[in-house]
Amino acid sequence: MQHIKNYMNKIEALISAKEKGAKKTKEAKGLLAPTKPSTAKQQTELDVIVTFVQSIRQSREEMKNG
Amino acid sequence: MADLSPIDVIKPAPPGISWTDEPRGTPWTTPPKLVQVNDVAQGYITNLSSASMINNSLDAIETGVPLAALANAMMLGGVAAGIHTIDAGILVIPVIIEMLKTTAELHGVKYKVFEDDGDSSVVPDRVVRQAIKKASSNVVEEVVEPNIEVAGLMARKPKKMESM
Numbered sequence: 001m002q003h004i005k006n007y008m009n010k011i012e013a014l015i016s017a018k019e020k021g022a023k024k025t026k027e028a029k030g031l032l033a034p035t036k037p038s039t040a041k042q043q044t045e046l047d048v049i050v051t052f053v054q055s056i057r058q059s060r061e062e063m064k065n066g
Numbered sequence: 067m068a069d070l071s072p073i074d075v076i077k078p079a080p081p082g083i084s085w086t087d088e089p090r091g092t093p094w095t096t097p098p099k100l101v102q103v104n105d106v107a108q109g110y111i112t113n114l115s116s117a118s119m120i121n122n123s124l125d126a127i128e129t130g131v132p133l134a135a136l137a138n139a140m141m142l143g144g145v146a147a148g149i150h151t152i153d154a155g156i157l158v159i160p161v162i163i164e165m166l167k168t169t170a171e172l173h174g175v176k177y178k179v180f181e182d183d184g185d186s187s188v189v190p191d192r193v194v195r196q197a198i199k200k201a202s203s204n205v206v207e208e209v210v211e212p213n214i215e216v217a218g219l220m221a222r223k224p225k226k227m228e229s230m
Contacts, residue, residue, distance in 0.1 A: 001134050001135065004134045007160065008134075011160050052107050053160050056161065056165060063168075064171070
């Protein structure tokens with residue numbers, strides 16, 4: 001279950017970063033630019049999961065508070 | 067299968083045994099029904115919102131199974147049924163856990179997300195029962211012989227200490 005725990009921690013970190021409104025760092029250019037393209041697909045899938053988790057939590061709070 | 071002993075069952079599968087079955091004969095060898103993570107997550111949300119599923123999941127949560135283990139089992143069930151791939155399933159696990167959390171909290175059922183979340187000082191009933199069973203099976207009664215001084219003709223004479 002450790003892999004799930006690590007993944008959940010990552011999701012929590014992404015949610016807290018999103019709530020704080022942290023901006024993404026600018027992509028480096030020139031020599032500092034990454035040689036491989038970033039895993040854009042994985043990021044979007046993670047973003048989808050983060051959005052789902054956030055919306056479920058929000059609806060839970062609404063249902064709890066009436 | 068009935069003739070197999072337990073030792074035969076745990077033998078490793080011979081290499082290439084998967085090729086002896088018909089291709090696409092099992093659900094997990096066919097292409098998955100849901101490919102996008104978005105669709106898989108929505109499918110689980112819809113499934114876990116149904117009344118029968120809520121009842122079943124509450125029964126499971128009440129037994130004290132961690133939500134992560136439940137979510138993992140549900141996800142593997144989806145893979146075995148050919149609904150989605152294991153990659154998409156692992157990505158969707160947090161959504162399943164959140165849905166199970168919501169179900170438990172709204173119905174007032176205590177839960178733990180991971181195995182080590184609970185109070186470690188509490189000993190489970192199963193462990194207590196096993197300990198009692200083990201302790202009661204190993205009881206050996208000690209027979210203490212009473213120290214009675216024998217008197218009369220048949221009495222043994224006390225040994226005298228030999229002088230050096």
